[in-house]
Amino acid sequence: MSKEVKAWGATSPETTEPMTITRRAPDDEDVAIDIKYAGICHTDIHTIRQEWGPVKYPLVAGHEIAGVVSAVGKNVTKFKVGDRVGVGCLVNCCRECDDCKEGEEQYCLNHTITYGGTDPKDGSITQGGYSQYIVVDQAFVLSIPENLPLDKAAPLLCAGVTMFSPLNHWKAGPGTKVGIIGFGGIGHIGVKIAKAMGCEVTVFSQTESKKELALKFGSDEYIATNDLQVFDGLKRKFDMIINAVSTKIPVDLYLASLRRDGTLVNLGLGGEGLQLSAFSVSLGRANLAGSLIGSVAETQKMLDLCGEKQIFPEIEIVPASYIDEAYERVLKSQVQFRFVIDVSTM
Incomplete structure (x- = not known):
């Protein structure tokens, strides 16, 4: 069944605020994820402030998502409950065009972005990772290596x-x-x-x-x-x-x-x-x-490399209530080097 969860999103371009959103019920191909950390990307700011075009509010940003699997659909073979996983900038694609068939789904003209897109499974507006929980098709879920901390893994999923x-x-x-x-x-x-x-x-x-x-x-x-x-x-x-x-x-x-x-x-x-x-x-x-982000396969290859070589981004962990201030610091280049939201603060 669908699930109401706490989130932090925007109802206008000016500020973000706590809110409750509804996640769709997982289907047989879906992975349900309890989100632990969500990175703040400059794209979040561009989008919420409508600098790249109009958006529909309320909007929950966040496409650098790290968490733990809480449930899986009956057809899911890649993941099990308790696995450490991530979600990046995309949550679906058409799967029929040449780009999708060649494993370059980020260039699909009908891909579904993690927030502000239209979910092909239920027609809803997708909402991102500044939230407690998300449901994503298994094809767009990444495995985070055990030797890669979840908080440091989050920015890797986009940056x-x-x-x-x-x-x-x-x-x-x-x-x-x-x-x-x-x-x-x-x-x-x-x-x-x-x-x-x-x-x-x-x-x-x-x-x-x-x-x-x-x-x-x-x-x-x-x-x-x-x-x-x-x-x-x-x-x-x-x-x-x-x-x-x-x-x-x-x-x-x-x-x-x-x-x-x-x-x-x-x-x-x-x-x-x-x-x-x-x-x-x-x-x-x-x-x-x-170049535009990367494919699911490239993202997994990158995560495995970072785990093997112990490559970590430099991060500053912040509570959800700090998001607006974090945005202003990003715009002023006053962060070394990525903000990561501790979702437990929601």
Whole structure:
């Protein structure tokens, strides 16, 4: 049967508040999860504040979900009660298009996002992880390794796989020279993951303020870009550069820093967009690409790697009542590096 649970959501773009939501009854393919931790992603803020388009309120955000299985449907074979599991940005897809059949369901034109989407099973608006409990089809539930703490696993389900996916797709590994633009919630995880994959990593950040931490987390080099002359010595240096920020960047200078046939992968959405010269792409046969979160298979591969290599994001655990303040601190870059909600505080 359906279940009423405590949650923390928005009834307008301005603030969040405690509320009660109804979760649908699990079907034969579903996994019911008691949520323990939920990460706060910048996407949550964009969505709730309608910066990416109108939404239907009330809306409970959260797509970095870590918890424990409390019940399973009769056809569920992947999980059992008591398993440690996670849910990321998607909870369903059409399963019929080429993207779905090829295991790239994040590019399905009819996928269902974890909150603010339309659940194909009952037609309701999906509600996210800032809540005590969720019901998800087993195909979109991830197994969290025993050696990966649940609180630290939560941000990996979006931020982690968003960085892992391009590294995995473009086959980064030992000897690959990777540049990461931005050293925030996504970028710092990218440094740790890329190093674990054997890459040579350089962080690009606007000032010197984060240099010590970047080097501590494994970056081989740190470049402050407030002086654009630093790019003079970087021509044809990198195999790939991953842009993890939404602010304006000097795209032409980054493209010139790629080796022939290198790739600049854009992750940042919104902001001022990208502006570049056609010459910057042509002169080095450079590739300008994008990447969207990651597939379920990639997410599981990333979680297994993080468990094996003990790769953890840097987190600050907060109670649900702190969400609005956390949002403001995210916007001011006053967190090192990801907020995680302790759901028991609801």
